[in-house]
Amino acid sequence: MSDPVNEAGPDARTMAWAARSAADYVGKYATSRANLEKVIARRAKRRYPDIEDGQAREIARRTAQFFADNSLVDDATFAAAKVRSGVRKGHSRRRIAMGLSAKGVEAQAIDEAIGEADDLAAALNFAKRRRLGPWRRGDAEPDLMRKEAAALGRNGFSGDLVRKVIRMPQAEAEDFGFEASASP
Numbered sequence: 001m002s003d004p005v006n007e008a009g010p011d012a013r014t015m016a017w018a019a020r021s022a023a024d025y026v027g028k029y030a031t032s033r034a035n036l037e038k039v040i041a042r043r044a045k046r047r048y049p050d051i052e053d054g055q056a057r058e059i060a061r062r063t064a065q066f067f068a069d070n071s072l073v074d075d076a077t078f079a080a081a082k083v084r085s086g087v088r089k090g091h092s093r094r095r096i097a098m099g100l101s102a103k104g105v106e107a108q109a110i111d112e113a114i115g116e117a118d119d120l121a122a123a124l125n126f127a128k129r130r131r132l133g134p135w136r137r138g139d140a141e142p143d144l145m146r147k148e149a150a151a152l153g154r155n156g157f158s159g160d161l162v163r164k165v166i167r168m169p170q171a172e173a174e175d176f177g178f179e180a181s182a183s184p
Contacts (some may be wrong), residue, residue: 034104
């Protein structure tokens with residue numbers, strides 16, 4: 001196999017392979033630009049075992065840039081979709097933001113997307129999925145309420161919001177506009 005990267009940069013054959021590989025990945029998974037770079041660099045190292053790290057990163061950078069320039073990956077759209085999905089799953093704004101940051105989404109795109117998230121809706125979705133607070137079975141014993149509060153707290157919700165959800169009657173939670181699509 002010929003050298004995939006020379007002094008002039010990656011050769012056309014290598015870039016064509018990288019574009020196909022990126023298209024395959026983007027076709028299967030929603031992703032951020034930074035995550036696409038990581039994936040392509042990792043795949044380049046696997047395909048070309050003798051390639052240097054810098055060369056693999058250059059192939060990945062050029063490929064991700066091409067995909068971003070042609071609107072095939074868009075961090076803002078990716079972040080907005082992850083926020084909507086996270087709220088439906090019952091994830092707090094904090095947890096969603098950490099996940100987006102781990103995927104390489106820039107802070108500005110995270111802030112814009114996360115601004116639309118409703119932590120109360122997410123907390124109610126989480127409580128519904130786990131049968132906490134308004135959806136608990138049985139009486140609200142102090143030990144059980146502490147355990148429920150701890151579960152919500154571990155998911156990234158604030159103390160005030162945790163107390164509100166744990167003590168909320170089911171009728172009020174359902175009046176809030178709880179989405180049936182969030183059920184387990």
